Amino acid sequence: MSDFFAIIILIMLSALFAMSEIAIAASRKIKLKILMDEGKSKAEAVLALQEKPGAFFAMIQISLNAIAILGGILGEQALTATITEYVHSVYTGPWAEQIGFVLSFLLITSVFILFADLLPKRIAMIIPEAVAMRVVGIMNAVTFAFTPMVAFFNGVTNVVIRMLGLPAERQDNVTAEEIVAMVDAGAESGSLQAQEYHLIGNVFELETRTxxxxxxxxxxxxxxxxxxxxxxxxxxxxxxxxxxxxxxxxxxxxxxxxxxxxxxxxxxxxxxxxxxxxxxxxxxxxxxxxxxxxxxxxxxxxxxxxxxxxxxxxxxxxxxxxxxxxxxxxxxxxxAPHSWEEQIVARDANSWLVDGSTPIVDLCRVLELEDIPDPSQYETVAGFLIYRLKRLPKRADFIVYAGFKFEAIDIEGVRVEQLLVSRVESSQLSENNLEIKS
The missing domain is CATH 3.10.580.10 (CBS-domain)
Incomplete structure (x- = not known):
C-alpha cells in the first residue's frame, strides 16, 4: 500500500515539474510586464527566471529523471506481483511472469504519461502566465536546494553551448513582424475589435508612409x-x-x-x-x-x-x-473622417472613380489589396499607373493588376486627373495576371 501512495506522490511531483517547465518557457514577456505593472510581484520573478533559465532547466531535468527512475522501481515492486497473479488466473504457462511485467510496465508508463506529462503540460500551455506565477516560488526554492548538482550540470551545458557558438541566454527582442502577427491573431480570434485592429495597423503605416x-x-x-x-x-x-x-x-x-x-x-x-x-x-x-x-x-x-x-x-x-x-x-x-472619401467615389460594387493624386495606400485599403509592386517608386494612383506603363499615359490607357483594371479617363496636359478602377472578371485577365496596356 505504501508503494501505491509513493507512486501517487511521484506522479504529482512529476506533474508539478512538467507543468512548471512548460509554463515558464511559454509565458509571454509582454503579458508578464503588464502583470508586473499591475503590481504582481511574482510576474517579476518569472521574468527574472526567464532571463537566466539555465539553473532552472537543469533542476527540472534532474528532478524529472530522478522521479522517472524512482517511479519505474516502485511501479515494478508495487504492480508486477499483483498483475502477475491476475495473469496466472487466466494463463499458467511459462510466459506468465513476463506478461505480468510487461503489463505492469505499460500501466505505470501510461499513468505517468497521462497524469504526469500530457495533462499538466496542456494546462500549462493554456494558461502559462497564471501557472508560472503560482509555481515560480517553489521552483526557485528547489533550484536553491539542488545548487551543487544544478551548478555542475548547468556549467557543463554552458560550456557546450559556447562551443557551438550559441548565446547562453534567451534574446527577447520583439520585432515589428511579431507584433503584427500577434495583432492578426487577435483579430482572427475576436479579442481585438475591428476598429482596434485598423488603429494598430495605422500605427505601423506611419513608419512606411511618406x-x-x-x-x-x-x-x-x-x-x-x-x-x-x-x-x-x-x-x-x-x-x-x-x-x-x-x-x-x-x-x-x-x-x-x-x-x-x-x-x-x-x-x-x-x-x-x-x-x-x-x-x-x-x-x-x-x-x-x-x-x-x-x-x-x-x-x-x-x-x-x-x-x-x-x-x-x-x-x-x-x-x-x-x-x-x-x-x-x-x-x-x-x-476619423478619411481625406480620401472625396477622392475615391464608388460607382457600384465593382468600380470606383479615383482622383489621380489619391495615395496608393488609401486605394489599396478600399480595394483590400495587400501587396503592390515596388511601392517605394511612387506615392499616388497616377504614379502607379505611370510606373507600370513606363511612360506618361494618354486617355483610355490602362493596366490590369491583381484583378483590377486601372484606366486613365481624364488627362490634363501631362497630369492624370482621374482614373476608373474596376474589377475584372477572371476570363478577362491576361495569362499569369500580367498587366495589359492599350
Missing amino acids: LPTAMTTRESIVYFDINDDSDTITAKIMQDPHNHFLVCDGALDKLVGYVESKQILKQLLRGNRVQLNEEILEKELFYLPETLTLSEALNAFRHATSQFAVVVNEYALVVGIITVKDLMTSFMGDL
Missing part, C-alpha cells in the same frame, strides 16, 4: 500673393475657407510667410479693406522635406509651434502642405 501620401498637394494649395487686393483675398477665403493661408511674392516657391484667416476677419470687422501688411503677416514658416515618414513628421511637430508645415523637395520647391490634422487622420483611420 508625407506625399497625406499632404495637400501643390496644385490644391490655396495661397495669396503679397500684391493681391482685398476683393481677390476675400473671394479666395469664401471659396476655400481655411485657418491659414500661405503668402508668396509672385510664385508659390517664393514664400514670404503666412496669414491666419482670423487676422483678415478682424480687418473686415473693423470696416477696413484687407491688406497683407507686416502687422498680420507671420514670416516664420515651418518646413519639412517630402522624404520624411508620417512618424518622423509627427515627431517634428512635437518640437514646433506651428500646426502646419510646408513640404519641399530636394530642389527647395514647394510640393505641398501638411497639417497635424492630416497626420492624425492618417493615424486614426476608421475613427
Whole structure:
C-alpha cells in the first residue's frame, strides 16, 4: 500500500515539474510586464527566471529523471506481483511472469504519461502566465536546494553551448513582424475589435508612409500673393475657407510667410479693406522635406509651434502642405473622417472613380489589396499607373493588376486627373495576371 501512495506522490511531483517547465518557457514577456505593472510581484520573478533559465532547466531535468527512475522501481515492486497473479488466473504457462511485467510496465508508463506529462503540460500551455506565477516560488526554492548538482550540470551545458557558438541566454527582442502577427491573431480570434485592429495597423503605416501620401498637394494649395487686393483675398477665403493661408511674392516657391484667416476677419470687422501688411503677416514658416515618414513628421511637430508645415523637395520647391490634422487622420483611420472619401467615389460594387493624386495606400485599403509592386517608386494612383506603363499615359490607357483594371479617363496636359478602377472578371485577365496596356 505504501508503494501505491509513493507512486501517487511521484506522479504529482512529476506533474508539478512538467507543468512548471512548460509554463515558464511559454509565458509571454509582454503579458508578464503588464502583470508586473499591475503590481504582481511574482510576474517579476518569472521574468527574472526567464532571463537566466539555465539553473532552472537543469533542476527540472534532474528532478524529472530522478522521479522517472524512482517511479519505474516502485511501479515494478508495487504492480508486477499483483498483475502477475491476475495473469496466472487466466494463463499458467511459462510466459506468465513476463506478461505480468510487461503489463505492469505499460500501466505505470501510461499513468505517468497521462497524469504526469500530457495533462499538466496542456494546462500549462493554456494558461502559462497564471501557472508560472503560482509555481515560480517553489521552483526557485528547489533550484536553491539542488545548487551543487544544478551548478555542475548547468556549467557543463554552458560550456557546450559556447562551443557551438550559441548565446547562453534567451534574446527577447520583439520585432515589428511579431507584433503584427500577434495583432492578426487577435483579430482572427475576436479579442481585438475591428476598429482596434485598423488603429494598430495605422500605427505601423506611419513608419512606411511618406508625407506625399497625406499632404495637400501643390496644385490644391490655396495661397495669396503679397500684391493681391482685398476683393481677390476675400473671394479666395469664401471659396476655400481655411485657418491659414500661405503668402508668396509672385510664385508659390517664393514664400514670404503666412496669414491666419482670423487676422483678415478682424480687418473686415473693423470696416477696413484687407491688406497683407507686416502687422498680420507671420514670416516664420515651418518646413519639412517630402522624404520624411508620417512618424518622423509627427515627431517634428512635437518640437514646433506651428500646426502646419510646408513640404519641399530636394530642389527647395514647394510640393505641398501638411497639417497635424492630416497626420492624425492618417493615424486614426476608421475613427476619423478619411481625406480620401472625396477622392475615391464608388460607382457600384465593382468600380470606383479615383482622383489621380489619391495615395496608393488609401486605394489599396478600399480595394483590400495587400501587396503592390515596388511601392517605394511612387506615392499616388497616377504614379502607379505611370510606373507600370513606363511612360506618361494618354486617355483610355490602362493596366490590369491583381484583378483590377486601372484606366486613365481624364488627362490634363501631362497630369492624370482621374482614373476608373474596376474589377475584372477572371476570363478577362491576361495569362499569369500580367498587366495589359492599350
